Amino acid sequence: MDFLFDPSFREELNMSFLDKVDKIKDSYLFNLHAFATRSENFHILQKYLSDKGKTFYSRVIDCPYIDTRGKSFEEYYKAKRKHSSIKRIKSVEKKIADAGGELKYLNSSNLKENKDFMDKVFQIHDKRWSKKLDTSDFSSEKNKNFFTALATNNNKRLKVAVDFLTLNDEVIAFEYGTITGKTYLGYRACHDDDYSPLSPGKISLKENIKVIFDSDLEEFNFGTGYERYKLEWTDNRGGLNKLLFSTDDSYSLKILSTSMKKEELIKKLKSKPKIVSFKRNTLGKIKYILSFAYIRTRIKDARGRLTLYSLKQLIKKTCYRIIEARYFQVDIFKMKKPKGLNYKYDESYSATIASFNDVYTIAEFLKCSVKKVVSYMYKG
Secondary structure (H helix, E strand, O other): OOOOOOHHHHHHHHHHHHHHHHOOOOOOEEEEEEEEOOOHHHHHHHHHHHHOOOOEEEEEEEEEEEEOOOOOHHHHHHHHOOOHHHHHHHHHHHHHHHOOOOEEEEEHHHOOOOOOHHHHHHHHHHHHHOOOOOOOOOOOHHHHHHHHHHHOOOOOOOEEEEEEEEEOOEEEEEEEEEEEOOEEEEEEEEEOHHHHHHOHHHHHHHHHHHHHHHOOOOEEEOOOOOOHHHHHHOOEEEEEEEEEEEOOOHHHHHHHHHHHHHHHHHHHHHOOHHHHHHHHHHHHHHHHHOOHHHHHHHHHHHHHHHHHHOHHHHHHHHHHHHHHOOOOOOOOEEEEOOOOOOOOOOOOOEEEEOOHHHHHHHHHHHOOOHHHHHHHHHHO
């Protein structure tokens, strides 16, 4: 955030704002956040509060970024592969290719079906973030129209880039970011949870960074956050300033004091990646398990498994095991039943190694999760 002033009136208008705050008789707490480090308004406000002897709190929120000037992506990527999570990307891509998968990284305008591409974005985000405990409301009903309007606008000063990672033409991850001047700001990135065994989030991020390196942009900004992957990909730390102050009555000052302690606690906790991961992922999974959506899914799965006791399903499963037993590695097969065959094992059955396009069909047949099928195909 920031204040937009004619530079010649900057000092005068900031002073006018603070003078009005001084005259407020009620209890107010002012929480001004996300000032850029170069913001002159922030420094004017901070100096005024300090000179007046006011109680206030300010801190810098880390904002990792990559300076792409004078570097090639290949050199940068090679240097970053010392981190195990980044080093693993190449082997994952090879395994996907060996399993018959074709990965593509596309802008939304190049998708085969790009008419309602934001619907796919929100669908993936809802699916992934339902199992996390965090403040993201990117795909909430009140914000869908806003982010869709941004993504489809033709504003030349603020451009929104929505890119997708596809596997055999199926969208499995997206990157939503803004471009202002020479800077790309990654706002939201997410992958389809069913494809988690393939590390689509890591691959998508790598491809997105490559696109920025190959463009005329000079900075890839990850935004605020202490996630481990941001620190592994970056060498530079920018920052956003946060400023807390209140009116001078005793009640407001007590609230300010409590808020300052809370901010310090948040700062310490967020500086610990393991704590951030536990809160977001572990507690998020517990929240999801206790939700009605999870209970409904489990009931549906239980009903589906009951059908395995029917003669038809038992014979299908037996045929699958007979064919599987002929191979030393675990391959996933799709069965083709000729017309007129009465579910008896016969040489007329044909078996072909399935592709990633068949994961939903196979999961339904085996009465297991799509993620488990994807994992089987990836591991081989």
